[in-house]
């Protein structure tokens with residue numbers, strides 16, 4: 441049997457895979473089992489921030505792999521401590537809980553909000569507000585947080601205590617805060633899975649003001665937008681706010697599973713001994729990889745992300761077959777005239793791997809994609825969009 445056939449027979453049928461078996465990659469290029477070369481404009485859904493088999497990242501990971509691959513959280517390890525220190529120093533946040541995925545990072549944030557509210561306002565203040573069209577993960581609790589009904593239907597009952605409100609509607613937010621005993625608000629600065637839609641800057645500021653006024657935790661889900669993806673280390677920086685909690689995952693590990701829930705001074709002490717945990721959380725190999733990734737997301741790299749973003753926006757917004765282009769940095773959504781499935785197929789046939797988000801084409805190239813490859817990929821995408 442071919443790999444495709446074995447996979448179809450034995451792997452749970454939750455993924456509608458493209459008919460491509462990736463066997464190796466280098467930087468922003470990868471190759472399938474037939475030796476066909478692709479430019480990667482998806483980065484494994486925003487994960488491989490420095491592409492495939494990046495040498496610096498590989499060196500950091502393999503050095504740790506040869507020393508200690510896992511210890512559990514009963515012991516200290518350098519990569520975990522240093523990564524937490526680096527994240528806090530760069531963001532001004534105070535403490536980090538390490539998880540293994542985006543959904544788990546958000547689970548931690550939700551626990552922090554509920555415990556903070558219990559400690560400060562009373563147990564009945566447990567409601568978490570989230571926005572329509574949001575995406576926060578696939579666990580039963582993060583599905584409850586996800587503001588898209590079609591994810592909910594088959595899995596009732598979900599975790600109670602979540603209220604979904606329309607995005608960019610300050611009046612609706614004020615009403616929800618008045619009607620419910622709210623512990624926290626979880627939101628994406630740019631809704632990723634929902635169609636690469638940045639929130640209105642005024643709305644984000646209003647959210648921050650209302651949270652400060654009501655002592656509600658403002659929690660930014662930066663699982664997709666984080667780690668340089670939007671042109672700043674975290675997207676919230678561009679909205680002029682300081683969240684109480686920031687979650688991230690995807691690009692943080694450069695390809696190894698890691699999630700982080702970062703807490704500000706206000707709630708840094710909320711989780712105490714035994715309040716939360718994860719066997720793999722803070723795994724030293726994943727942390728060593730993440731420390732390498734995050735310490736290379738410096739001003740020079742971020743300036744390049746912004747330049748490349750402007751280049752893609754400029755070319756695609758004038759392209760034939762394009763209705764609109766949205767997003768921030770190298771997180772770009774393209775509303776196409778053709779069905780997005782057709783665009784993706786044409787891209788793939790011509791050697792470009794891309795993604796969709798709802799009906800849009802979604803581009804999340806490696807942050808360090810060389811200009812020549814970006815240009816070549818945009819040429820292919822423009823042909824595919826026609």
Ligand SMILES: *Cc1c(COP(=O)(O)O)cnc(C)c1O
Pocket residue numbers: 540541542543544546575576577578628632633661662663664665689690
């Ligand atoms: C991908 C994503 C998640 C879920 O991350 P997993 O690692 O798949 O659990 C949560 N929030 C946002 C905004 C995401 O884009």
